[in-house]
Amino acid sequence: MSTVDQQLEDLHETITNEIPPDITVTEVKYEGPELVVYTRDPKKFAQNGDLIRNLASKLRKRITVRPDPDVLTRPEKARDDVMGVIPDDAGVTNLDFHEDTGEVVIEAEKPGMVIGRHGSTLREITQTSGWTPEVVRTPPIESSTVSNVRNFLKHEREERRDILEKVGRQIHREELSDDEYVRITTLGCCREVGRASFILSTPDTRILIDCGDKPGAEGEVPYLQAPEAVPLNSIDAVVLTHAHLDHSAFIPLLFKYGYDGPIYCTEPTRDLMGLLTLDYLDVAAKEGRNPPYESEMVREAIKHCIPLEYGDVTDIAPDVKLTLHNAGHILGSAVSHFHIGDGLYNVAFSGDIHYEPTRLFNGAVNDFPRVETLVMESTYGGRNDYQTDQEDSEEKLKRVINDTYERGGKVVIPAFAVGRSQEIMLVLEEAMREGDIPEMPIHLDGMIWEATAIHTTYPEYLRDELRDRIFHEDANPFLADQFNHIDAGEDERQEVADGDQCIILSTSGMVTGGPIMSWLEHLAPDPDNRLVFVGYQAQGTMGRRIQSGRDEIAMPGDRGRNDRLKLRMDVDTVDGFSGHADRQGLEDFVRTMNPRPEKVLCVHGDERSAQDLSSALYHDYNMRTFAPKNLETFRFL
Template sequence: MSTVEQQLDELEATITDELPAGVSVTSVAYEGPELVVYTRDPKRFAQEDDLVRGLASRLRKRITVRPDPSVLSQPERAREEIMDVVPEEAGVTDLDFHADTGEVVIEAQKPGMVIGRGGATLREITKTVGWTPEVVRTPPIESSTVTNVRNFLKQEREERREILERVGRQIHREEMSDDEYVRITTLGCCREVGRASFILSTPETRVLVDCGDKPGAEGEVPYLQAPEALGAGPQNIDAVVLTHAHLDHSALIPLLFKYGYDGPIYTTEPTRDLMGLLTLDYLDVAAKEGRTPPYESAMVREAIKHTIPLEYGDVTDIAPDVKLTLHNAGHILGSSVAHFHVGDGLYNVAFTGDIHYGDTRLFDGAVNDFPRVETLVMESTYGGRNDYQTDQDDSERKLKRLIREAHEKGGKVLIPAFAVGRSQEIMLVIEEAMREGEIPSMPVHLDGMIWEATAIHTTYPEYLRDDLRSRIFHGEDNPFLADEFNHIESGEERQEVADGDPAIVLSTSGMMTGGPVMSWLELLGPDSDSTLLFVGYQAQGTLGRRIQNGRRDVAVGDGRDTVSVNMDVETVDGFSGHADRAGLENYVKTMSPRPEKVLCVHGDERSVQDLSSGLYHDHNVRTFAPKNLETFRFL
């Protein structure tokens, strides 16, 4: 008998002893980080909700209780009884029963009303029908991505369960080594922006944190063939953690499965969906530009199938000696600071991914409140000594002034924007300004993936700021459904907009490295009445940076044609999803306790060295500005 089987037998015996007489346990199993308890008495568990809480506390494990299939009522009858329990105002749109696990997935427009205060309605459902309810939101804006992901996971439910059971056994296996150390190996994004990737190693475990591409630098990928990564084979990696969905962090996650990786990916639920959206578009853009994509779309599906979504604040075992907790990073929807607790209090490491420390219209600022962090791996995109962004209120005033001026001239405003994050931030500013009469009402055309990304934002309002979340919950006040917003779907529509009245166009890609913004540049570039307005970071080597630096004749299409950019070219700082120099310093300064060491990464050479020097001199923290392929040993 394996140690895991023995462990499960002991857990089953312990749980049986802890439960009141007459409450049965038919089996227990690991599914990923959770311990699943099957019972013939699910209604008793629902009636006595302290049972699960007590078991979780006693065993120090996340516990899910499911009904044994032998005691399930017929779905037709259960459907009627569930609809009697759930308030009609919840807007239930679908019920999906899964007899193999005893779960019923309830899709509703207002999930909170299905859950009830403190989970009371969920418990009432189980008490009534025995099935275990799982609740998901009906997207207020129809999202093909959310629908496709949910349908795919439903199709692959059986295989996914096998994956989770295998992962669970790996997490809870017996520790093999008596050594104690923690190491971090840099595989990318050191003294550069993009291709974020790190290996966190212990004697037991190797965790890959992020795996992205480098904007504007085709072929520069993380050093995955290093011995610490895939150089010793795909089985060398035990888990992958994805901080957020931007391509410079996520683009090459599916490539891991092409190389043979078959383990879990830990991230938030919206990051999973956005990763699917952005990586599939990444493949599409590569094909349109005549480049060979690094992997097939089937690998994107594999990545989604292997993803284990986590909520902010949940402490989760991901290996025998590693616990992971994700915290809000304030950068984009679902973005996370990944905190790793290694061993039994041995060492703590946090990776910021990309962070925004102050509040924005979309998100609360990044979390920096941890029980312990000995080493912090921190982004430095705007870490240079002069990288201070404009105050957000000033930025919004400038944005509105430039829109008014372009409108008065009869021109258009073209805003290259990342589909995820900055587009929605700009949409909120424009919606409010038009509603309050600060700028003229005019069409706002959303091109590329912006509309779909916005739909995903409305699917997960619990990741947004409270006031925005409330507006989305009350559908009639949803700012993303304002009449001015229009989804562009064809080249003919672009031409009509270019020939028409004043308008605003938000289009991907944000750094003008491809996508429909290139068509808009061809259509609007020669128009001196129009304005090209940058609102996000433009990396070295990108077309956006070249135009920002003064280039006015630029190659388009296959490179044989050029466009003269006669538009006004403007930049509005303050809308970046990244903290500026002050924000980065404050993030470290206000941590309590402060980290002993900080690795400054994800910034050009000047930025990482300036930030590293500043933190050392001003805050007495030991700092490093590592190069790629360096390894740091702690302990």
């Protein structure tokens, strides 16, 4: 008998001894980080609300209880039982029964009403029907991404269970080494922005954190051929901090080269990764470049995702526990905290963070019981990288819009589909509602509308005030009448260009392709129009060149030749809307940590920014700091 099988047998016996004698447990198995308990008496389990909680506390494991398939009531009868328990106001849109696991997926407009206070309605559903409920939100804005991901995972449910069982056995395997060390190897994003990728290794485990591209630098992949990363199929887990392509673009590539393990991330990160990586492939094809992987690999990555909620402590290897915390950067972005061994060592990877709250998100969490080493972004870590106060930034944006409106022009804002676009949408919606700028159409081009739909699917990841407004005031600002989704392509763009004053939010945010190129072609020759940058423009991108004063750019021609476009429109930059903390925010993130880390690795910033931040933290807080290069390895312990 294997070590894992012996564990499960012991757990079965322990659970049987802990529960009332009239409750029967038929099977215990691992599915990913969870322990799944099958019972012939699900209704009795549900009657005791503390039973599962007490078991989870005693066993120190996440527990899911499911009915044994042999005792399930028919879905036709169970449907009536379930609907009889759920309040009508919950807005149930679909019930999906899975007889192989005894789970019923309930899709509702108001999931909180299906869950009930402290899960009371969920327990009542099980007590009445015998089925185990799983609740998901009906998107207020129809999202093809959310729908496709849910349908795909439903279709792949059986294979996904096999994947989870395999992962569960890997997590709970026996530790083999008596050595004690923790190492971090940098595979990208050191003294550069983008191409985020790291290996965290112990004697028993190797974990890859992020695997992204480098904006404006085609083909620069993280150093996956480094000895610490090969073979890819022996990596235990991948952790994805967030979905921006400079962190996620090459996650599907891992599966092309043999990786077959789990990806840990938040649920919105999973959906947004699917959206952005598929678009990444689409843009590459349109520009005549060979995509690095096929769309099938994106689906494979989604199939292997294990979503975690903020604050959940989760075993991901025999000697590693992972906890994700809000990073305040984009929807679902996470600071990833790794607890290694039995209190041996703690490492946190910030990913990209915004320390202060924004209109969209609460500020980044930095409250950890322990962190010996922090790997922290330094995008705006330079000595003079202080962003404008957000209120001042909003006032400047409104002045720019008013000035452009008065002279009859149009405002074009290149924006990342995920994060900055929704932040700007909230600013514009409020400004028009309060009369600070004239009411006019706000056209959303590229993936912005779809990304916004995903935001409305997961309001629990938004800032408290915004979430409450969507939940309780029935006043979803993203549904304002001014917003228009550009869905008719070039004809609609031409119609907008020929029409009255308006605001256009368009991808790509760094002017590296996509619909923004069409808008420039339509609107750049008119000096009454204005191009407004609200996000970071990386070195080497067209956006950085325009921002730096270039007034003529190369446009891709219809026959592969390059046409030149003269920019006669005004160009402005409005700082303060970045999803990244500025220099002060980064310092505050470290300063307010209690206890502070012993070591900090400053990454994800150009050489000057990383070294400036590293030097400042060393001098101000007397901690060991580094601005590593790619392919360096640090040993701790």
